[in-house]
Amino acid sequence: MNINRNIAWTYFVASKKMTIVAILGVVIGISIFMFMNSMAAGFDRTSGESFFKTTPHIRVYKDDKISQPLKEESLSKTLIVNPKVVPSINTIDNPMDWVKLIRKQKEVVVVFPQVSCPVFYNNGKSQITGTTIGFDPVEADKMFRISTFTVQGSIADLSTHQDGIIIGSGIAEKMNLLTGDKINMTSSKGINLTLTVVGIFKTNNSKEDKTKSYVNLATGQQFLKENNAYVTDINVNIDNPDRAPEIAKELTNLTGYKAEDWIAANETYMAASRIRKIVIMFISFTLLIVSSFGIYNILNMTVSQKINDIAILKAMGFNGGDVIRIFVYQALTIGAIGVMLGVLLALILVQALQHVYIGGDIGYFPIRFEPWVFLRGIFIGLLITFLAGFVPAKKAAKVDPVSIFRK
Amino acid sequence: MILRVENIEKKFFDPIEFKVLNGISFDVQQGEFVTLVGKSGCGKSTLLYILSTMDTEYSGRLTIDGEDVTGYDQNRLAAIRNEKIGFVFQFHYLLTDFTCLKNIMIPALRLGKLTEEEIEYRAMEKLRMLGMEDQALKPASKLSGGQQQRVAIARALINDPLIIMGDEPTGNLDSKNTQVVFDILQELAHEKKQTIIAVTHDNDFAKASDRTIEMVDGRIL
Secondary structure (H helix, E strand, O other), rough: OHHHHHHHHHHHHHHHHHHHHHHHHHHHHHHHHHHHHHHHHHHHHHHHHHHHOOOEEEEEEEOOOOOOOOOOOOOOOOOOOOOOOOOOOOOOOOHHHHHHHOOOOEEEEEEEEEEEEEEEEEHHHHEEEEEEEEOOHHHEEEOOOHHEEEEEEEEHHHHHHHOEEEEEEEHHHHHHOOOOOOOEEEOOOOOEEEEEEEEOOOOOHHHHHHHHHEEEEHHHHHOOOOOOOOOEEEEEEEEOOHHHHHHHHHHHHHHHHHEHHHHHHHHHHHHHHHHHHHHHHHHHHHHHHHHHHHHHHHHHHHHHHOOOHHOOOHOOOOOOHHHHHHHHHHHHHHHHHHHHHHHHHHHHHHHHHHHEEEOOOEEEEOOOOOOHHHHHHHHHHHHHHHHHHHHHHHHHHHHHHHHHOOO | OOOEEEEEEEEEEOOOOOOEEEEEEEEEEEEEEEEEEEOOOOOOHHHHHHHHHOOOOOOEEEEEEOEEEOOHHHHHHHHHHHHHHEEOOOEEEOOOOOOOHHHHHHHHHHHOOOOOHHHHHHHHHHHHHOOHHHHOOEEEEHOHHHHHHHHHHHHHHHHOEEEEEEEEOOOOOOOOHHHHHHHHHHHHHHHOOEEEEEEEHHEEEEHHHOOEEEEOOEOOO
C-alpha cells in the first residue's frame, strides 16, 4: 500500500467514533438523495404512462382561424371589425398523403388518422354524454397500448367487427353492458347507430372510463356525417417523448397544420411536475450538503489533532501534495463506505416502498431501482466528500513545521 | 565538504524587529561530528532549522552536498530532506498512532527506493543496533522518553542520510542513555562517514564531539 494511503487509513481507524458518525451522515444523505430522486423519476414515468394511454406524443390538427379585416387600418380611416372564428370544417385535406409523409420523418414511430365525435350513450330515458374516437385499431393499439388495459374482449375484435365498439368500464357499469351486448348511441350531428360491444377498457382514470369509447374510423366518420376522407387529427408517436416539442415544430413547418406536443397540451400538469422536481432536488441536495459538513468537521478535527504529526511528516520529506493526499484519502474512504452503505439503504427503501399500495390510477407506489439516479448519487456523493476533505487538507498542507517545533 | 553556509542572516519581526542571525558562515566536512552550542536565544536552533531546509526565510546561501538549495521550492526541499537529511528532535516527536517499526519505516516508504520487506528488514536492523528490537511492535505512545528518543534516532538513520541533524538529541535522557546516543552518533560519523550536526546544552557532549561551534547573539565566536 502507498504510504500516504497507509497513514490515511491509520488515522481513519484511530478515530473510530467520529468516523462512524461521519459515515452515518453520508449514508443518510446519499440514501435519501437516491430514494427521493428515484421517487421523482417514478412519478414522471407513471404520469407519462398514464398520459400516453390517451394522448399521442404529437397531435396534428387544423386550428381555428380568426377572421381578418379585408382592408388595413390607417390614420385617415378607422375600421370597425368584429373578428370571429371563420366557419370551416376541421378536416385535414388529403389526410392519407400527410400520414405517409409524416411516417417518412426521422424518429417517427407510429402515425394514424383519427376522428373524434361527441356522443350520447342512450340508456333508456337517460343519456350519458361522452366522446367516441374513430381510428384504425391496429395502429392505435401500437400507440396507446389499449390491449394492456382492456378488461374484457380485445382490441383485435374491433378490426373484425365493423360495427364494433370498445367502451370504458364506467359506461359498461352504468349501462350494465358486457361484450356481445348492443349499445345505442346518438352523435352531435344527430346520427343514431346501434353498435356491438367487443371490448371494455379500464384506464383507472375515472373520467376517461366514464365517457370514452373507441370505434373504427369509418364508424366515426359516419357519426360525423362525413365521407371517408374526413379526419380531425393525425396522431404521431416518436422515439423519445422528451423530443416532442422540437419534432412538433418540424411537423408544423412540414404540413402547415398545427402540431401540438403533449408537453404543451398539458401545460398545467407539467408546471406542477416541474415544481415537484425542484422541491425534491432542493431537499435532497440540502441533505447531501449537511452530510458533507460531517466529513468536513471530522477532517478539520483530525488536522488540528494531528498538527504535530503533519510537522514531523514534513520534516521527514513529505511535501504539501502528500499531506493533501493523506487527508483526501481519509475523506474519500469515509465517502466511499458511506456511499456504499447509502446505496444499500436506498435499495432497501425503494424495495419496501414498491410494496405499498396507493390505489387510484397509480396502484402500487410508482418507484423502482433507477440506475441513472443511483450513478448520479454515487458520483455526487464522492464529489462532495472530496471537496469536504480537500478544504481541511489544503489547510494541513500549509502547516509550517518550524512554527510547530518551536512551541 | 558536505555543507556550506555563507553569510546567513535572519530577522524576526514579531513582536519587534530583531536580527537573530547575523552573517553566519562555516563549512562542514563529510564525516564530521559538529555540535552547536550557546545560551538560549543565541539563535542556534534557528540556524539548525535553516540548515535543515525547513526554514526558508533567510538571506545568504546554503549549499548541501554541492547543491545550492537557496530559493528551491518547498517540494524540492522536501525531496532533499527525505533523501539526504535525518532528524532527531528534542521532544522525540514520534507519530503516536503507529508502532515503533512503522515510525522508522515511514521516511523510507516515502522515498520508495526499496520494497516494503527490505525496508522492514533495515528498520529491524536499526532497532537492533539501538537495543530496541523487542519494542518494535509496540505503539510509539507506550514507550518511555529514552526509548522514544532511540526510535527517533533509528528513524533518522533509515534512509542512510548524508547529514543527521539533532535538536538537543540527548535533551531528555539520563547520563547512561546520553552516553549510548553519543556513542552511536560518533560511530556513524567516524565509521559510516555520515555527518552529524547537533544543537546541545550539554557541555560534556559538546566537548567530546569533533568540532564545537559556539554562538553568541546571532554570531559565531
